[in-house]
Amino acid sequence: MSGLVEAARFNWPYQAELFRLFLEDRGVSAIVFDTQSAGYADGAMVGVxxxxxxxxxxxxxxxxxEYDA
Structure with a gap:
């Protein structure tokens, strides 16, 4: 059974969405998590x-x- 794992982490949702599109254009299905938590939580950067x-x-x-944002 497959599970989801983190491939990359970004500071802003738009950065994560661009990488997701890059992956999907190359045949790798991806999903973006934590778009609402971008920023600071308890003093630490959470990330997307x-x-x-x-x-x-x-x-x-x-x-x-290979990704060049």
């Missing part, structure tokens, strides 16, 4: 996460290395 299926994580990480 791009999540992929665990079997797609290696490809998503490889693509992140």
């Amino acid at each position: 996460r791009v999540m992929v299926l665990d079997e797609d994580l290696a490809e998503a990480k490889r693509l992140f290395g």
Whole structure:
């Protein structure tokens, strides 16, 4: 059974959405989590996460290395 894992984390929702589109354009399904929590929570940066299926994580990480936002 597949689970979701974090492929990348960004400061702002638009950054995460752009990377999600980049992944999906290359055949990797992704979803953005924590869009409402961008900013500070208890003094720490929370971030916006791009999540992929665990079997797609290696490809998503490889693509992140090619990603030029």
